[in-house]
Amino acid sequence: MSQSTDDFIRALAEDLPPIQPMERLRETLSMALLASLPLSLVWLMTLGLRPELAGSASLPEFYLPIIAILALMAAGGLVAGVADAIPGRESTMMAGRWITALGGLAAIGSLGFINSHEMSHQAASSIQCVLGTAFLAVPSVALCARFVARGAGVLRRRAFFFACVGGMALSALVIHLSCPESNAMHLILGHALAPTIGSATALGAVLAILSVVSRRARTD
Amino acid sequence: MRASQEGNAEHFEKLLRQLLPRIRSRVFSRLGGRDHAEDVVQNVLLSIHRSRHTYHPTRPFKPWLNAVIRNAIIDSVRARRNEWRSQSIEDHEIASDLPLPGMTSKELSPELSAALARLPDSQREAVELLHLQDLSLDEAARRAGTTTGAFKVRAHRGRVRLRELLAANEREDQS
Numbered sequence: 326m327s328q329s330t331d332d333f334i335r336a337l338a339e340d341l342p343p344i345q346p347m348e349r350l351r352e353t354l355s356m357a358l359l360a361s362l363p364l365s366l367v368w369l370m371t372l373g374l375r376p377e378l379a380g381s382a383s384l385p386e387f388y389l390p391i392i393a394i395l396a397l398m399a400a401g402g403l404v405a406g407v408a409d410a411i412p413g414r415e416s417t418m419m420a421g422r423w424i425t426a427l428g429g430l431a432a433i434g435s436l437g438f439i440n441s442h443e444m445s446h447q448a449a450s451s452i453q454c455v456l457g458t459a460f461l462a463v464p465s466v467a468l469c470a471r472f473v474a475r476g477a478g479v480l481r482r483r484a485f486f487f488a489c490v491g492g493m494a495l496s497a498l499v500i501h502l503s504c505p506e507s508n509a510m511h512l513i514l515g516h517a518l519a520p521t522i523g524s525a526t527a528l529g530a531v532l533a534i535l536s537v538v539s540r541r542a543r544t545d
Numbered sequence: 546m547r548a549s550q551e552g553n554a555e556h557f558e559k560l561l562r563q564l565l566p567r568i569r570s571r572v573f574s575r576l577g578g579r580d581h582a583e584d585v586v587q588n589v590l591l592s593i594h595r596s597r598h599t600y601h602p603t604r605p606f607k608p609w610l611n612a613v614i615r616n617a618i619i620d621s622v623r624a625r626r627n628e629w630r631s632q633s634i635e636d637h638e639i640a641s642d643l644p645l646p647g648m649t650s651k652e653l654s655p656e657l658s659a660a661l662a663r664l665p666d667s668q669r670e671a672v673e674l675l676h677l678q679d680l681s682l683d684e685a686a687r688r689a690g691t692t693t694g695a696f697k698v699r700a701h702r703g704r705v706r707l708r709e710l711l712a713a714n715e716r717e718d719q720s
Contacts, residue, residue, distance in 0.1 A: 333587050334561045337594045343552030344598045411599055412612030477596040479616045 350414060353407050353472050357492065360464040365499040368461060372503045385507035387435065391517045394435075395498045397428030398520050402491025406469055409484035410476025425490055432517040439510045447508055451515030454500050458519040459527070461496035462489070466527075482528065489524035547602045561590055564610065571614050576622075585621040592617035653677075660710035668703030675700050 348356070377384050405421030408414040469488035478484045497519045504516065549557035568589050576582045592613050600609045653661070661669055667689075674685035686696035 330565070330583060330587055330590070334558060334565070334590060337561065337590060338554045338558035341549065341552050341554040341557050344550055346550060346601050347598050349601055349603070412596060412616060413600075413604065413608035413610075415608075415612060475598070477592070477599045477613065477616065479619055 347411070347475060348472070350404075350407055350411065350417065353469070354403055357403055357407075357465040357468050358495070360468045361461065361492070361495055361499075364461050364464060365496070368457075368499055369503055374502055375505050378502065385509065385512065387438075387509050387512050387517075388501075390431075390435070391501060391512055392498065394428045394431045394517050395494045395501060395520070397431070398425050398494035399491050399498065401425035401428060402487045402489070402494055402520065403465075403469065404491070406484050406486070406488025406491055407472055409478045409480075409487065410473045412477050422487065425487060428494070429490075429521055432513065432521065435513050435517060439513060447510040447514055450506060451511055454497075454504055454506075454511075454515030455519045455523055457500050458493050458497045458516075459523045461499055462492040462523070465495060466492035482532065485531075486524055486528050489527055490520045493520040493523045546597075546600055546606055550597055550600070550602070557594075561593065564593070565590075568614055572618060575618055581625065585618060588621050589614050589617040592620075656711060656714055657707075660707050660714065663710055664703055664706055667699050668706060671696060671699035672703040672707065 373379075377388075401421045401424030403421075405418050405425055408418035408421055466489050469492060470485055473481055473484045473488060476484070497516050500519070501512070501516045506512065506515070546560065549560055565586075569586055572582050572585050572589065576585060593610070596613050600606070661672065664672065670689055671685070674680050674688055675682070678685075680688065682693055682697065685700075686693045689696055689699075691699075
């Protein structure tokens with residue numbers, strides 16, 4: 326830049342448009358929760374809660390720990406993703422990331438308690454639950470993605486990844502409440518690990534599309 | 546900051562001038578007073594301008610400002626690293642361009658002289674200094690009154706253009 330810094334400051338201040346500050350962190354998080362409500366309610370009203378939750382029968386093994394894991398990932402992921410877009414909220418972002426990591430590690434660690442040969446048997450039904458999770462997560466993830474795009478984070482894809490994990494964990498809770506399957510491997514693969522699997526796949530797909538689009542733009 | 550979000554240009558200019566010494570001190574301490582440090586200072590000021598909407602008046606200003614300065618420095622360092630990477634790719638392309646046919650001898654063929662005459666002045670000067678006068682890159686850049694990086698680009702473009710002109714001449718002769 327050849328312009329002196331003095332002139333640069335004058336140019337920046339010229340014709341300064343008024344702007345509306347972005348929503349606060351808690352407002353955005355509340356809106357993300359509200360955005361996921363309609364679709365989740367329709368899902369629960371259509372498929373109903375699993376029988377044990379309505380009656381007095383005991384819940385399957387791992388059921389309650391998975392609720393705790395998904396709650397951790399939902400809270401941590403959404404906070405980490407949204408806070409990453411706001412300069413000055415680094416400590417909040419880091420707290421969110423640690424909470425998400427705790428939930429993710431607990432989900433992965435729970436695989437160690439299950440017979441691995443069950444994995445292939447449960448893969449197909451687990452994929453259905455992961456897809457259902459992704460579908461229900463669209464409104465909350467889209468809202469957070471819009472916030473991240475407007476924000477001023479250093480790495481947007483990192484913020485988007487965490488927001489995706491949080492949104493999908495929220496939806497996975499809904500799936501977990503309605504899915505009648507009791508097999509422990511299914512509960513872990515299709516519910517507890519759905520946020521991680523789904524977010525990594527979504528981010529990979531988005532990066533691949535962006536790479537193709539930018540390569541085409543360079544050769545045009 | 547609130548006034549500048551409302552579009553008050555005078556307050557915004559006053560704010561930037563107040564922040565300038567702090568921004569300079571952070572940038573210079575991070576980059577060690579290099580020649581592009583003032584460019585980074587201007588990038589930080591631009592980031593503050595662009596990120597005004599991310600500051601909420603109910604939150605403390607200092608953490609927001611420190612984060613914007615830090616992020617702008619990181620972006621500038623990254624952009625600089627990518628520039629060096631693409632410059633080193635250009636070095637490789639220039640090296641693989643050499644030598645041009647007919648340029649090993651100082652008596653240029655009529656075709657080469659004619660093609661050279663058709664180059665823009667700056668590219669012709671770069672090719673002549675580097676290949677006909679056998680100067681080193683640094684010395685040639687100094688003679689041309691420009692930086693080594695800019696001189697390399699001129700020389701590369703000059704050689705590419707020369708090749709195109711010579712190839713076009715050859716096609717005309719054959720047809």
